[in-house]
Every structure is written in structure tokens, then in C-alpha cells.
Amino acid sequence: MAMKISSLSLKNFRNYKSLSLSFDPNINSLCGSNAQGKTNLIEAIFFACIGKSFRTSKEKQMIRWGEESAKIALVAGNGIREKKIEVVLQTGQKKMVKMDGLVIRRIGDVLGEVPIVFFSPDELKLVKDAPEERRRFMNIDISQTNKRYFYLLSRYDKILENRNKLLKTTKDFEVLKETVVIWDKALAAAGLKIIEEREKFITAISPYAEKAHEYISGGEKLKLEYKKPEVKTEEEYLKKLSRNLEKDFKFGYTTFGPHRDDIDIYLNGEEVKAFGSQGQQRTAALSLKLAELEIIKNQTGEYPVLILDDVFSELDATRRKRLIKFTSRCQTFVTTTDEELCEGNLIRIKDGKAD
Numbered sequence: 001m002a003m004k005i006s007s008l009s010l011k012n013f014r015n016y017k018s019l020s021l022s023f024d025p026n027i028n029s030l031c032g033s034n035a036q037g038k039t040n041l042i043e044a045i046f047f048a049c050i051g052k053s054f055r056t057s058k059e060k061q062m063i064r065w066g067e068e069s070a071k072i073a074l075v076a077g078n079g080i081r082e083k084k085i086e087v088v089l090q091t092g093q094k095k096m097v098k099m100d101g102l103v104i105r106r107i108g109d110v111l112g113e114v115p116i117v118f119f120s121p122d123e124l125k126l127v128k129d130a131p132e133e134r135r136r137f138m139n140i141d142i143s144q145t146n147k148r149y150f151y152l153l154s155r156y157d158k159i160l161e162n163r164n165k166l167l168k169t170t171k172d173f174e175v176l177k178e179t180v181v182i183w184d185k186a187l188a189a190a191g192l193k194i195i196e197e198r199e200k201f202i203t204a205i206s207p208y209a210e211k212a213h214e215y216i217s218g219g220e221k222l223k224l225e226y227k228k229p230e231v232k233t234e235e236e237y238l239k240k241l242s243r244n245l246e247k248d249f250k251f252g253y254t255t256f257g258p259h260r261d262d263i264d265i266y267l268n269g270e271e272v273k274a275f276g277s278q279g280q281q282r283t284a285a286l287s288l289k290l291a292e293l294e295i296i297k298n299q300t301g302e303y304p305v306l307i308l309d310d311v312f313s314e315l316d317a318t319r320r321k322r323l324i325k326f327t328s329r330c331q332t333f334v335t336t337t338d339e340e341l342c343e344g345n346l347i348r349i350k351d352g353k354a355d
């Protein structure tokens, strides 16, 4: 089964005054020159499904300039059940979200109703940038289908913050040795569980990401390696913390734990961050996202909607074709400036209008 968005209507959202569109269950190509509203339309879909924007935390910015309110209405379904999500933004008021006509109070309740996987050029950070981006990727992805992990993370962060505070404020090492133990046990317990979940996650996505990359690139071997802290039991974890205590005292923060984790990404045995070409890096980042489709499918029983903003730049014609072929199991939205690259249902976007 797959989740599919059947229609979208917008009122005063970004540069759209009024828009009403129905979509193809397979491929929808949003095509138009720069600055016409392609990403705006994607943002509207994302906002309705996720409850926030990928561009801004100042949500009122999405109201069309000079207007008081914006509205998004989206209908999606999996062939069995249809869902209607409505979002209203109004200056001076809290945003209002409705699901099948009923007002939703907690935004978390919308999350997962219409699952989507989103890829934009920004996602290149996943392979190119600092470890933090890859930790974020793991955290968001695991949280999407595992709320316990989400709470576990915030618990770990709180304990870590307290421990670091103690490391910074204690002047005497001998005193620290005695006081720090109040945090260490809790830190080790939460830390171990995070490591466990991440390991499970990487093991689960690896074969899918490898398969996607191999297919799109025509044979390149992708390999993900979770760089995890080498501890298996709480006892080992505590030992590691106490062995590092002198170092932690010197630096004023905790140097060991999953908050320093990373994923190493290799292509044909070379680290992609250092040696990959632009197209290879993009393909690798994309493959990680495509693996997400399968993970969500395994957990929920249906494929999410795939949204690809500006994915084609830097991919050669063969990779582009293979990408589209690879994603045929789910409904896909692709934006591009080049009409020749459009497949499926062509939606031309010009100055906040579509035809």
C-alpha cells in the first residue's frame, strides 16, 4: 500500500493567491523557471503533513504579503481511508490545524498521518557536513516511528547538560569524582539505549541505501558504518566515563557518549565526504532518504509520499532516469526548471499559478 495525496488547495499561501490542484497517483512534475513558486508548493504540502515548515520557524512569513491569513487544504489516502488536513495561519493568532474537520490541539497528532519523505539540495549536508547532521538524521528518522526514542533523547540531553554543568563549575577534581556519580549511572543507562537504537537503525537502513545507490549509480558500492562508542554494558560505560573524567574535567564537558556519534559513509571503499564527486555525494544522500521510504513502509505498512525538490541538478541523465524508475512504488513530487526532464503529470508553475 502507499499513501497518496490526491488534491491540494491554497489560499494566500506564499505567492499563491488561490490554487486548486489534483495530483497523479504516481509522478507529479512541478516545472517552472526560478522564483515561480515550485518550492512554495512543496512547502505547503510539507507543512500540512509535518506540521512545520522546512524553511522557516516564523510561520506567519508564509502568509501572502499584504494578506491576513493563509489556508492549506490537502486530501490524501491509502486506498482504504481518506484524510483531509486543513491548516490556517492568521496574523495575531495561533495556527489552526484540522484533521477530517476536527480541530487538532497537539501538532504531534498530525505527524505520521500522511507520512512523507522529503529531499532538497540542503540534504547534501548529510554527507558533507559535520557529524551533527548525521546525528540529526538518525534522531529524526528513528523518532518518526519510535516515540520512546524521542523521549529517551531528551532525557539523555538533560542528564548530559547537568553533568557538563558540574564539570564546568567544580574546581576541585577530588570533589568532582564524588559528585559526578549522581549523573553517571543515568547517563550510561540512557546512552546505552540510544546506541542500541541507532545501531538497529543503521543495520536496518543499510541494505536499502546500498541497493538504492547501486541502482541509481549503476554499480557504485555504498557502505554505511555507524561509529559508535565501544561499550556493551552499563559497567563498561561507567568505566569509560570514569577513565575519561580527568579529560572531561580539563575540557569542561563530557567527551564520551552518543552525543559524539557519527556515520561514516563510503563509496567503493573511499570516504564520500572527502573523495566523492558532487553527483556521487548527492546520490549517496538521496539513497539514505530513499532507504527511509522502505523503513517507513516496513513499520506502517504503506509507502510514504516522496518529495524531491531540485534533485535533478548535478545528476546526469542516466542517474535521473534511474532515480525516477526506482521511486515508482510511491507517489512522487519532483520540481525542476527544465521541462525536458519532466515525467508523469506535468504541472507548470508560473508566478503563483499552475496549469
Ligand SMILES: Nc1ncnc2c1ncn2[C@@H]1O[C@H](COP(=O)(O)OP(=O)(O)OP(=O)(O)O)[C@@H](O)[C@H]1O
Binding pocket: 013, 014, 015, 016, 032, 033, 034, 035, 036, 037, 038, 039, 040, 041, 061, 062, 063, 064, 065, 310, 337
Ligand atoms: N509570503 C509571501 N508572499 C508572497 N510571495 C512570497 C512570499 N514568500 C515568498 N514569496 C515569493 O515566492 C517566490 C517563489 O519562491 P519559490 O521558492 O517557490 O521559487 P521556485 O519556483 O522554487 O524557484 P527556484 O527554481 O529558484 O527554486 C519568491 O521569489 C518570493 O518572492
Ligand SMILES: [Mg+2]
Binding pocket: 038, 039, 040, 309, 310
Ligand atoms: Mg525552489
